[in-house]
Amino acid sequence: MPSQAHTIAVIGGTGAEGSGLALRWAQAGHRVIIGSRDGAKAQAAAAELSERLGGGDIRGAESAAAVSAADIVVLTVPFAAQRPTVEGLRDRLQGKILIDVTVPLVPPKVARVQLPPTDSCVVAIQEMLGDGVRVVSAFQNVSAHKLKDLGRTIACDVLVAADDKDARRIGMDLADDAGLRGIDAGPLANSVVAESLTSVLIWINKTYKVPDAGLMITGLK
Amino acid sequence: MPSQAHTIAVIGGTGAEGSGLALRWAQAGHRVIIGSRDGAKAQAAAAELSERLGGGDIRGAESAAAVSAADIVVLTVPFAAQRPTVEGLRDRLQGKILIDVTVPLVPPKVARVQLPPTDSCVVAIQEMLGDGVRVVSAFQNVSAHKLKDLGRTIACDVLVAADDKDARRIGMDLADDAGLRGIDAGPLANSVVAESLTSVLIWINKTYKVPDAGLMITGLK
Numbered sequence: 334m335p336s337q338a339h340t341i342a343v344i345g346g347t348g349a350e351g352s353g354l355a356l357r358w359a360q361a362g363h364r365v366i367i368g369s370r371d372g373a374k375a376q377a378a379a380a381e382l383s384e385r386l387g388g389g390d391i392r393g394a395e396s397a398a399a400v401s402a403a404d405i406v407v408l409t410v411p412f413a414a415q416r417p418t419v420e421g422l423r424d425r426l427q428g429k430i431l432i433d434v435t436v437p438l439v440p441p442k443v444a445r446v447q448l449p450p451t452d453s454c455v456v457a458i459q460e461m462l463g464d465g466v467r468v469v470s471a472f473q474n475v476s477a478h479k480l481k482d483l484g485r486t487i488a489c490d491v492l493v494a495a496d497d498k499d500a501r502r503i504g505m506d507l508a509d510d511a512g513l514r515g516i517d518a519g520p521l522a523n524s525v526v527a528e529s530l531t532s533v534l535i536w537i538n539k540t541y542k543v544p545d546a547g548l549m550i551t552g553l554k
Numbered sequence: 555m556p557s558q559a560h561t562i563a564v565i566g567g568t569g570a571e572g573s574g575l576a577l578r579w580a581q582a583g584h585r586v587i588i589g590s591r592d593g594a595k596a597q598a599a600a601a602e603l604s605e606r607l608g609g610g611d612i613r614g615a616e617s618a619a620a621v622s623a624a625d626i627v628v629l630t631v632p633f634a635a636q637r638p639t640v641e642g643l644r645d646r647l648q649g650k651i652l653i654d655v656t657v658p659l660v661p662p663k664v665a666r667v668q669l670p671p672t673d674s675c676v677v678a679i680q681e682m683l684g685d686g687v688r689v690v691s692a693f694q695n696v697s698a699h700k701l702k703d704l705g706r707t708i709a710c711d712v713l714v715a716a717d718d719k720d721a722r723r724i725g726m727d728l729a730d731d732a733g734l735r736g737i738d739a740g741p742l743a744n745s746v747v748a749e750s751l752t753s754v755l756i757w758i759n760k761t762y763k764v765p766d767a768g769l770m771i772t773g774l775k
Contacts, residue, residue: 446746448673488772492754519757525667525750533713533747536740537771546773550758551709552766 342403351409353480359389361510368399467500470524476545489547492518563624572630574701580610582731589620688721691745697766710768
């Protein structure tokens, strides 16, 4: 069991990255709600993950209901869907922690860093939501298929950035609960590193012909 | 001896980062010229490095002369000095490779990512110099005092980004010659990762009370 069990809504949780995180958090003893625009699809995905895990508290719901029932909301949608999705959930997010996993990839050149005018797309979401929501940046650099392989130890650190120290700590704990290592990466502005690194990892995968390059921070005690 | 011996001018080579790289390249068998606005200071620094190394081909010169004598120019100056320094050397740089180590730190908040309007400060230099100079981004994340400790194995990868593939390869080889591991990080636009990561590493050093956090790319063969 984790040190503190949360109710975590994973918006976009029917996708590869979101469902991988959901699986690992349910395994660690958190209550997980898969959120999707399509509630039936979310329920089907939750049932599949429960079966895969052989238990765990995973259910599915339409996104708005998922957010309302959660204390932590995790956003795992494509860049183009990030802002409209958050706008639609804005009121329900107030008072909660939002962990934004969005990577500002611009197809077709996804192996090339192309930051938005605000640099960090997660900082832009914090500015839109205001101080009532504590936004955390994390999990941009972890490959989805590694997460789904529950027996596997993942050699990839998670850079966790947030302006609120307690929210940053919770993000780091959730990385640890997912079998990764959460690293305190500082204020939300530092999210630029994780957001841009994904393109470099995609480049490395292609160039070195490997399936899932990651990063580790060295020199820690 | 390196696979190919270069004549490398290290502009700003009297500083900590530049002199650390100079030392390691001289040790590997390259000809190194320490460049500085003050030629006498450059010669004194070169003499000191030669003594430390117990040999090696290291000399000092005023920056313009150093650039003219070199086939590879390495820029290790503070962000505020980057553009004026390159502007002053512009004509002499034509036809050469420029390895730009500049990190866009904005004091006093150096542990906070604050990218310039162009995102990458190295891309801005490539645009200023034009196609006649092949600009490479590298070495932003290696701690200077690790470089100076010649007996030490450094657990830190070097992300090497450049639009020219051959120049990128040379940057990677120079990382290897310095006892590091050069990683092909793709086009010059991907320099954003290395440029922003330094602030995160400074944050980590402070937060985890360690002297020199670094990065390693995992998942390579």
